[in-house]
Amino acid sequence: MPELPEVESICISLKKLILHEEIIEAKILTEYSLRKEIPREIANEIIGCKIIKIERRAKYILIFLSNVKILIIHLGMSGKLLIKDSSYDFQKHDHYVFILKSGKQVVYNDPRRFGLLVFTEANNIMNLDIFKNLGVEPLSVDFTRAKLKELMFKVKKPIKLAIMDNKKIVGIGNIYASESLFLSKISPLRMANSLSNSEINLLHNNIIEVLKNSIKHGGSTLKDFKHVNGESGYFQNNFFVYGRENNNCKKCSNLIAKINQGGRSSFYCSNCQK
DNA sequence: CGTGCTGTTGCTAG
């Protein structure tokens, strides 16, 4: 499910629903591993902890606890975090749950098990392997036009793949890469180092705009992305190109093309995007 | 029944 807007939407919901609550129990519900082993010690070590801060870094959800430890959750391709009440019956692919003093349960469900749960000290988390190679946050003040130019001007691979590279910019997955390139009238096939200054500036604006706009709509629901309360996001209705192969371009009526780049699908309008 | 996709990312081989 998750690119940056979906993870941000979940963080916004979590802040509303569970910030400052106390965890009274943590259960691991599966024998399976996620991308890495689920840390068994959560069952003992987070009992009685309060949730004191919730943040997002890239596509990771950071839950800071009152014992100066942190839960770091990544949703992979198919992970979902759901807030349920005490009457909830566990479902297939529910992997772990945090039970709160209020009776709410925070359930992690992930059919493909590409997700990740890390439990560690809250200090120096930016030195963790999962964080130390991450690029700039596209919605931070560090993501300037000059920064985007610096990141792209010597890269000899297609711009679509370059802006999806987490070592350069975090949070832009397959959907928002295609959408921001359409809005910028740039073909996904163009080499990153071939973009003019004005194209870089346009792309910079549109990356920010499309991410912010999606967050405003609660993210995008493909397949079964759901918010923590089970509701869908709505930004998918605003897609210009993603998933619209053989449909008419919303701007020029040309047919939207679907191609493969780096093993992933790209969608674009060959008339609008040069 | 297969087969070929799917919102991620990190390792490995070149």
Place this chain on the structure above:
DNA sequence: ACTAGCAACAGCAC
């Protein structure tokens, strides 16, 4: 140092 390709997996459309 760089990049392309693949592997981890379940589910669904065809």
